[in-house]
Amino acid sequence: MTRRGTLSALLLLGILGGALLFLLPPQLAMPLPLQRVVAGLLRLQAELHRELGALVRALQGEEAGRAFLTLMGVAFLYGVLHAAGPGHGKAVIAAYLVASRARLRRGVLLAFLSAGAQGITAVVLVGALGLLFGLQASSLRLEQASYLAIAGIGAWLLLRQLSGRGPACGHDHGHDHGHDHGGPGHHHHGHHHQGAACTAGPPPPRIEEGPWWRLLPMAGAIGLRPCLGAVLVLLFAVGQGVFPAGVAAVVAMSAGTAITVAALALLTVVARDGALRLASGGGRAGGLLARGFGILGALLLLLLGLALFLGTGEAAGPRPLP
């Protein structure tokens, strides 16, 4: 039990706790320094948001080229900051990474794929679905589909865990050897094909992850929910007669969002592996912990998806809107 291992375990608990905030009413107060940072970031975000509007307007002016370049930069930064607060997409990614024990590279890729999917959803919503079926109806359906898909993936992972085919049990590989070996923290060269590896024996091996497109269901599930920030930028661009520039701005925003989410993914993977390594000295305990993570992460996905889906039902109720 090293200090680093303990820190990792605490960090992981923190991340999962952060994810769980979404299931609880917010009553806790964070430490004051953190609050100051958040307040500063929010002020900056407000500034950038103001700039977005001004720059889209300026696209029809004389310095359109320069306005466009600045717009890309501002949209990117806005994306970075916009994703910096608590958000369900980040909670889902953290839970998925804990459950699936995907590698660092996969975690980062998942962040980029989901951000990209969300950008695409916004463009398709404003450019097509909204025109055909109405913005509100399409948006609500997409959102509900997203939450159900998240819950579905959680349920599927949970089933695999419980039936002993989860990543912690050393079953799930054998297909894609030769992928990503030697990645950071990849210590376990001998793979464990015995089914009992879940609860006993040396720490469980990493799963083989297969081709990258296996991430697509998770990324798609997250990305189905349209980002309101992107939708507003697109609508504004349509209004100013510069839809293509709006699409470009959404691409830049998505890239910014991806950066932030990737940072969280990175943190999650590092903390998870640190915590597993902490327990790996303990033989049986390591296997149990790995399996516990798998079940916890999957359960969290299932609960998040369901809670968010049920939340959409309240759309019929009063709304906070100005």
Added chain:
Amino acid sequence: MGLSRRLLLLLTSSLAVGASPAAAHPHVWIEASAELRIEADAVEAIAVTWVFDDLYSYAVMEDFDLDGDGRLDEAELRELADVSRDNLSHYSFFTHLRIDGVHRPVSRVEDFEASVEEERIVYRFTVPLDPPVPLQDGAFAFSLFDETYFVDLALPDDGVALSGEVPAACSERRELDQGQPLYFGLFYPTYVTVSCPG
């Protein structure tokens, strides 16, 4: 073009309080100002003004331009004001009073009006204080915020004005209210206390 028909509903469909914090970070920004109307050393009303950000303003204009003539006429603005007033009544009109240390929600406002000024949506309404709150002992404080934090309200340093029979020595103090953590405890709302001793 009917593109954003009833966008207001889209904006809020994901946002039932507490149930679905999916869009918790702010998506709408308001620059606010408040005028305290004073009579006989007591506040009898707060006149609140909100100026919305460009993007949201555009979406709303698009949404409520029912005849599609590219502008909001009298009737369309009335409709917007009515819809918004009803919505906001569930959220204390983002106006939170603290009188003698006790939080009081705002359930009723007067003269709710919407207008368009320099291509931005502007709301004005008056919060009556009945009975009026004396200003002598710093008993009166208020804050402008959306507890769901979907909307970010900024009240600039010079955003609070006093009108009517203003006593000679009035002072304004701002401080965080630590009893009301917001946005997953990431910050506290700032309350403005106005007191006029003597």
